[in-house]
Amino acid sequence: MLHFFIDPFNAYGFMRRALAACFALSLSTAPLGVFLLLRRMSLVGDALSHAILPGVAIGYLISGMSLMAMGIGGFAAGLLVALLSGWVSSMTQLKEDATFAGFYLGSLALGVTLVSLRGSSVDLLHLLFGSILAVDINAIKFVGLIAGFTFLCLALLYRALVIEAFDVAFLRVNRQGYPRVIHGIFLALVVLNLVAGFQILGTLMSVGLMMLPAVAARCWSGHLPVILLIAAAIGLLSSWVGLMWSFYASLPAGPAIVLSASVIFFLSVLLGPRGGCALMLRRRRVLINEEKE
Template identity: 80%
Template sequence: MIFHLLFDPFVSLGFMRRALVACFALSLSSTPLGVFLSLRRMSLVGDALSHAILPGVAIGYLLSGMSLMAMGIGGFIAGLLVAVLSGWVTSLTVLKEDASFAGFYLGSLALGVTLVSLRGSSVDLLHLLFGAVLAVDKRAILFVGLIATFTVLCLALIYRALVIEAFDAAFLRINDRGYPRLIHALFLALVVLNLVAGFQILGTLMSVGLMMLPAVAARCWSGHLPGTLLIAVLIGLFSAGIGLLWSFYASLPAGPAIVLTASLIFFISVLVGPRGSFTMIWRRRRLAISKEKE
């Protein structure tokens, strides 16, 4: 009975299988990026970039309609442009990186919504903002799969540098002149690329959810980076599968259901994870009791 409930929608319905494959591919590539974003205290930068790609997506939509390639290229260029401009403003003013990102992404979001509204309908706007995971076709799966493969290969190549920069950025700056900027730029490009892949599935507003929520939840379960990366990927895969099933049986929007599932796992992790709030309170009480006995 349980086996039937869990697997029958994916066995009997092609659009559910395609949605599951696309979400799995996105989880494999985007959740590790979310882990490194959280380690570098750049979690909100991912959210900012997810909004920043909207003007490029909108321009691609205005020029070519619902062309995945046109919207993807436009979104990638827009995201990189915001990242470059934010870095430039940070280097020349007293503003920190998060403040400059906030200024650019709010304007980008408003510009993107305005551009879509010039020619599109409210349905088109909702499609771009919240995605249409159940409408994913073979071209979209190929698009997401290529980006996921490229991302995993790049992460394997720069893994050591990302780890050093996350835990000891000063060491990397002293020993490799110019190298940290290249790593940082490549990392942000990978983030933008995965957000572009995610907008077709979850929309520009929801794509960052599958990137960040499994990542921050995984940090409540493991204090070691390899374990955190593995748990984050598993949470992303689980959220995608359960979210799709939830949307199927409860007639809910699929994208928000996936992100809401990841949110519930995050709250559970914060409460009862080995590094969560209840566990930390219990350990402190045990430590206080042991000190009193001594």
């Protein structure tokens, strides 16, 4: 039985490289997904994953399938959309989620148009859905550097991120302008990790490893450190199971990983003791018993 879980990674180098890249990405993106969830910005990650496409497309048009060029272009495009959305929401009566929706839809359409100018449908599918089994050493180093940098930033800013997530008014009263800096750095980290994920899972799938483990972890605990650990563990498990699923069932690896995370999310919603259906049924049973008494 043990060979069933190990043989694909023991026998094939491309499976080991894909697993290493997914593990690094899971450890990096899952904590960011938790903080997005706490800030009620779950769909912002999805919006930014679409927003990086024009920059990735411009990098592709200039340098072909150059990881560095597409990464720089994607980061610049995502950061620009994040800054513009924040600026428009501060200057108008529109909420930030509404401005994100407007900008990311335009960015997605622009990115697809740019790729179609010189690329083929295969190139477009590669950018949208990734090619995880074609990950090379350079891509692993790229993802590893971003994961390490993200860990360092989260360690330095952990206290401020927690305070902003739960009591942003405290920061505004005590340190004017400080919340905007923290918010900007946080969004930059989100964009940076989505850029790391596009090479592996594509611009449309990369947000899956960011948000699904975070939402699933929230159903199992109410303590933030525990939620962060559970989210990272779910990301690692989803990567392992998804790659095995794709190997034995001949499925696309990226969607298989996200589907694995979706199954864990569904089970967490059903069985999780914190906010899951099991908790709601237990509370309803207690209320019924109290009414009978």
